[in-house]
Amino acid sequence: MSATDHTKNYLQGGGLWSWLTTLDHKRIGVMYMIATMFFFAIGGIFALLVRLELFKTGPLFSPDTYNKFFTLHGAIMVFMFIIPVIPAALGNFFLPIQIGAKDVAFPRLNLLSWYIFMIGSFLLVLAVLSGGVDTGWTFYTPYSIRSATSVIFATLGVFIMGFSGILTGLNFIVTIHKLRAPGMTFHRMPLFLWAIYATAIIQVLATPVIGITTVLLVMERVLHIGFFDPKLGGDPVLFQHFFWFYSHPAVYIMILPGMGIVSEVITVFSRKHIFGYHAIAYSSLAIAGISFIVWGHHMFVSSQSPLANFLFSLLTMLVAVPTAIKVFNWTATMYRGSIWLQTPMLYALAFIFLFTIGGLTGLFLAALSVDVHLHDTYFVVAHFHYVMMGGTVMGLLAGLHYWWPKMFGRMYPEGWGKLSCSLIFIGFNLTFLTQFFLGKMGMPRRYHDYLPQYAPLNMASTVGSWFIGAGFLIMFTYFIWSLFKGAKAPANPWDAKTLEWTIESPPTTHNFHKEPVVTTGPYEYGEVKI
Amino acid sequence: MTEHVVPDHFHSAEQAFESSKLGLWLFLVTEILLFGGLFVIYIIYRAMYPDMFHEASRHLNRTLGFINTLVLICSSFTMAMAVNKTQNDRSNRANQYLLLTLMFAATFMVIKYFEYTHKFHEGLLPGAHFSFAEITHPKADLFFSLYFMMTGLHGIHVLVGIGLILWVLVRSNRGDFGSRYSTPVELTGIYWHLVDLIWIYLFPLLYLIG
Amino acid sequence: MIQFFKIFELPRSSTMAGKIDALYDFVFWVSMISFLIIVIGMVYFVWRYRRRGVTPEPTPYITGHTPTEVSVAVVLFIIVMAIFYWGWVDYTEIITSKPGSLEINVTGRQWLWEFEYTNGRKTVNEALVPKGQPVKLIMGSADVLHSFYVPDFRLKQDVVPGAYTKLDFTAIQTGEHQVFCAEYCGTAHSKMLAKLKVVEPEEYQKWQKTWEVEQSLGVQPAQAAESSESRPTGIENPAAPRHGAAPELPAERGKALFTAKGCTACHSVTGQILVGPSLKGVFGHEVDLNDDSRITADENYIRESLTDPQLKVVKGFQPVMPTYKGTLKDEEINDLVAYIKSLGN
């Protein structure tokens, strides 16, 4: 399919104004990607500063500055990068194409959600510039009510970004239900779309609760309404219920899209039909469902009733089952495949390796008695970094490298890709494997300064963070370089079978010249009938 | 009757209508969970301090609450009639019903205004500003915080509803709607019924505690 | 490999520590086995079925095998339910208070722990508990959330303002155990450390008796005429042998007190401004006060700042330092003054 020049691709035409007022889901996806990657860089810098402080004992920065660093690292990474990046950037770009549609159901709403996201992030940046926030990204009361830092800017920013998440989720659900091409039944959809669909359901159901929580927190600070303020008769643990009712489903908003991408990449680069399509598809929905009934495992030691601890520990264990099925099925897909170790596949393998560790260490924290020991220690920090960074970010990078040729019509440099992948992988394990042992030895979280016995492991962890920094620096440069100097990308560099590979890269504004009719499933690889 | 053009990424007007209806229902889910948060606080604190809720709720004006409920129910009826008239190409009747709905909504807000000013005057304010001698229970401020949060958020939604109905009325006057295209009227209608539905729960929970 | 993990071992100093470690090890080996199955399988497949040429080799059309998937799910479900049940059983033991436990009131306050025994004795950032006897901490917070965490006991419990929470333990090893604050509570969250000393029961009784005798004589502990041997720690343990050959200098005792009593939470000794002024190079030099007067920071000023901190506050600082009158003995104040003097060069 040579690029037909009579219809320009979506990148060409119109200056900045046409980008800022575009209704094309592909341009909005690219704008989201630029914004979220920029915030990822800022969050990453804060992470390096946090690790720099923890390089050795003794204060490098003052305690308040350190507390602002880890709070802003957490808040920026969670609300401005890891929640929106895969659904809003890659999801926006590829969902309509993969179901054979021209655009999402509500294009104007899509652009509105991008502007709401930018206003929300502007407020959070305002919080950074006006002295930062030192309450931790969880804003636990009563400290978040007492703290003199600009908590109100930060919470309002989160409140507004929540709406962006709701509108995106709403848009995706309606698009998947109403705009699928003829022949594209639910069971012929790629697994990436099942994951995005499950994520959208969580976004629509959970995000309003963080909306009401942030409003109530602002009301606590402004009007002293007293729901969560013990001085006025409220209960701080009730705030934790409200916060985690959203925030635990939010961690599944983060991981599910990553899983969706890995399902795509593993099948394409093993040239084999996915092992257990229905199992993986429905385990995405199962995870979305279970994610709403487990939030109490964050509060085992915060004076929660034994009955609630019993229920939450039992229900949290259920999450392990669908997750394990997915990991098992990905590995089984590679059996007797023809595995092509390109960068996307390397990141997918890194995902399986790191996410398995992340998932299994979740078992330690779900068991009640062990959590009494490990809660709020570096064991928890290591666990969620393995799941979030080892999971979602590895999935994101796999997706970025896999779809880069399609999005920009340029190939990324394969050698540099493999180098930065190995740098990040080594650096990641050095940084966070050590933190498991720090947690086992009882080093609590959010400590500006630690006792001498924790020094060697912390030093190793900081060195590891430099490797990660280097790896990402290389990646950012070669991605920018590839935009201008990268080799021209063919329409289907990986010889994949899903719909986005049947059109030019980069695609034309209306994606398909003729609306596609889908007759087969997304992963019809494998010729030898056994 | 200006011709409504179906956006090109939809196959048919029917699909466009069904999509926007599903979109609105999903939005209503987020509204229910937004208010749900406040209902959770209500349920928890009422179960913890039942006597306080009894004592505090006696200081709410039941008659005004009752009148407000009737007003909202009537506005719901007139809204439903407006949607029905629009679908039957009886747009001037529809405009009248829309106007009636607006009037009911405005009366609701006026009554709310009187209730609020009366409470400010008496000192029944939320949280730390609560200074009302008769109620002795130390946590009575929680009830009034809840009262102002719930009715305040609901009031904001009524204002948004008024804005939407005005916008629909203006376009209906211009003749945009008819039996072929009445999506905005129907969607505004469904949103307005949700606002009424939330008040149907708010009224007994806040005013009618036995 | 087992030896390698030993260096990360914590002492098992409470009845619960062994049980929690047992479940930790069980989950560790279950995870290690499943991790190895997945990773070795993955690496083997990647190596065995790697794409040799440019064109991909023909691959079989396998779409799944429900029985294996179901069996994986069932096996895992049984294992996780076992882990849950084991965790729940141990947890019920953690939260049940044993009758006749020694009750100590703990108050978490922004950046120090206050202990109060039933006989009214108060100590800051330090507590003495008898070995082998169940202890019940009744914990409240005076400001924000804190969490009383003793890694050696594997136990922690959040301290919630507006309610009391309790933490039960039975220490089985004498010695000093570090207490951390595990719930983020602001600026000096990492300095909110305390020491939990476990001693023989008789020694504990003697420790309480000597104090009660002093009290009954109506002698304020701060002015109590100290017997000749002064104690390095704020807590007298008469029977404790004097460790270290040379008699300790007051400055060294003062240094230990400086961290023990939570001074490091607000005053740094490195010149860095925390909540309060830094004490590096202060002794003997002129100091500007809030009321624009200048005084030399001599022994009396430091002593007075310990007992009535709000009288002469250094310029630009808030008078929020808590008073140590009643919790610091006179000779402890002397040690602290000696230590601050040693910082004065």
Place this chain on the structure above:
Amino acid sequence: MASKQHNADHRKTYFVVWMMLLVFTVITVWVSYHNYGVFNIVVAMGVATVKATLVCLFFMHLKYDNRLNQVVFVASFVFLAIFVGLTASDELFRPVEAVAKVEAVRPPAGNQAALMEKLRNSTPSLIAKGKEIYLSQCMACHGAEGKGNGPAGAALNPTPRDFTSGLWKQGGTPAQVFKTVSDGMAGTPMPPFESLSVADRWALVHFIRSLSPNTPADTPETLKLIGLGEGVSAVSSQALPEIPVDFAIDRMVKEK
């Protein structure tokens, strides 16, 4: 869009539904005036749910809508029920001693209030004691004669209160001054002096008021601020350490 005839009978159902809603509202109000104990809540919620379903099915056309919209709407209530249920499983099932504790945090009506009541009215001995405490705690900012010209006060913004001026920012009655001394003034350098004992603070209050020409008497209104009169509104956290340990202990023993 729905067909013509279909719309015609819609109007009839709307009218009927409208009437039923009005009737149900009257019923709920009528029921609330009679006390059936817990049955009241059940009736109130039952009727409200019936009204809500009427609005949903007929006014919002859910009855004639496709299955997906119905599932979506019902799902929101399912997840709201999960939120309520599991949060209640914690908040309402906490062990009794912890809940009882919350009550104990209140300054118990017993000795605490009696002490406050006794110390509320000024006595010469209290004023003398207050002067002594004033010189050690307050003189630095408020000046020796209380004119707000203390050496440390000059740099502060806003400058400390001049007691002899008779102006009070937070009220000059004994209870109000006590509250200002105990909780400090947010947004000003005046810190809370909760570390001082209750008796010391009352002494200070009386000494300060002795300097001021304008000393209004307490009203039940102001008494509420510090927990006298019938009830306590603002629970100042320093109430916690004030609790005598034995009270907390025997409260615990009674619970077990």
